[in-house]
Amino acid sequence: MSDQQEQGSSPGGRLRQLLATGVTLICPGVYDGFSARMALAAGFKCLYMTGAGVSMSRIGMADLGLATQTEMVDAAGMIANIDPKTPLIADADTGYGTAINVARTVERYITVGVAGFHLEDQVVTKRCGHLNGKECVSLGEYLSRIKAAVEVRKRRRSDIVIIARTDSLATQGFDEALHRLKAAIKVGADVVFLEAIKTKDQLEAYCDAFRGTGVATLYNMVQGSTVGYKITPKQAEQYGLGIVIYPGLCLVPAYLSITNALRALKEGTVEESSERVAPQEIFQVCGMNKIQELDREVNDWVQTFEKVNE
Numbered sequence: 595m596s597d598q599q600e601q602g603s604s605p606g607g608r609l610r611q612l613l614a615t616g617v618t619l620i621c622p623g624v625y626d627g628f629s630a631r632m633a634l635a636a637g638f639k640c641l642y643m644t645g646a647g648v649s650m651s652r653i654g655m656a657d658l659g660l661a662t663q664t665e666m667v668d669a670a671g672m673i674a675n676i677d678p679k680t681p682l683i684a685d686a687d688t689g690y691g692t693a694i695n696v697a698r699t700v701e702r703y704i705t706v707g708v709a710g711f712h713l714e715d716q717v718v719t720k721r722c723g724h725l726n727g728k729e730c731v732s733l734g735e736y737l738s739r740i741k742a743a744v745e746v747r748k749r750r751r752s753d754i755v756i757i758a759r760t761d762s763l764a765t766q767g768f769d770e771a772l773h774r775l776k777a778a779i780k781v782g783a784d785v786v787f788l789e790a791i792k793t794k795d796q797l798e799a800y801c802d803a804f805r806g807t808g809v810a811t812l813y814n815m816v817q818g819s820t821v822g823y824k825i826t827p828k829q830a831e832q833y834g835l836g837i838v839i840y841p842g843l844c845l846v847p848a849y850l851s852i853t854n855a856l857r858a859l860k861e862g863t864v865e866e867s868s869e870r871v872a873p874q875e876i877f878q879v880c881g882m883n884k885i886q887e888l889d890r891e892v893n894d895w896v897q898t899f900e901k902v903n904e
């Protein structure tokens with residue numbers, strides 16, 4: 595019996611079940627197999643694949659719209675399948691082109707087992723939502739992206755969760771941003787994501803606008819951002835937010851710790867570091883026991899087979 599059959603639901607279905615509980619879904623941002631393994635070991639119910647993290651870890655580039663559809667799909671598929679029972683929300687940026695590119699992105703996210711994804715209205719040469727100088731496409735072009743995603747979901751009989759993100763708060767203001775999110779919901783998106791909320795008032799108005807509508811609201815907690823308004827998980831629950839993503843949760847500690855370790859090696863003080871971990875401990879987080887168990891089972895089977903067929 596496959597993992598999906600065992601759960602009686604698809605990745606999208608599992609994410610929908612979590613959203614239906616009404617409890618704020620706290621999603622750590624992961625960007626590669628290692629960070630995903632650590633988040634799974636920590637027991638999170640849902641993971642978020644940060645595009646910024648994938649861009650930096652996979653191609654060594656800042657979040658400036660350089661990661662391709664292929665790179666994003668590969669990363670998402672690998673992460674989603676480490677533990678298929680834990681749903682993955684993946685960044686789909688702008689969908690990587692026009693409506694037909696969006697359609698292909700969604701097709702491929704469905705195929706590789708992504709549970710939900712967010713699609714935004716920045717121009718294709720996008721940038722991190724917490725940077726200055728963003729540009730957004732027209733409402734019509736934005737909705738064509740959402741519509742393409744909705745159509746693919748329907749044609750594939752999929753229940754993948756479509757999260758409509760707008761970056762237009764920075765470019766056109768709060769009312770237009772809200773208008774875009776409401777329009778995206780009418781087209782068929784499931785969840786809204788107002789990017790780079792700056793103030794408590796904006797956050798409250800955002801939550802009020804969707805309270806009682808059955809539409810879950812996503813909040814992007816970019817810790818350390820000089821732009822975004824910061825809240826705690828407890829406050830997120832009080833606001834009634836549906837999902838909170840933490841894109842930098844793994845990325846920032848990795849940056850700080852690795853930089854320190856490199857500095858220590860450069861300065862010749864590496865041996866003094868007290869925080870050593872045995873390789874076995876890390877390999878175990880990355881599935882060593884299960885892999886070796888399977889290897890032993892196969893070897894035992896081969897031995898029995900050889901004996902019987904001597």
Ligand SMILES: C[C@](O)(C(=O)O)[C@H](CC(=O)O)C(=O)O
Nearest residue numbers: 644645646722723724816841
């Ligand atoms: C959410 C986001 O799209 C991401 O890639 O994780 C980024 C986060 C970041 O760059 O820190 C964003 O545009 O907010």
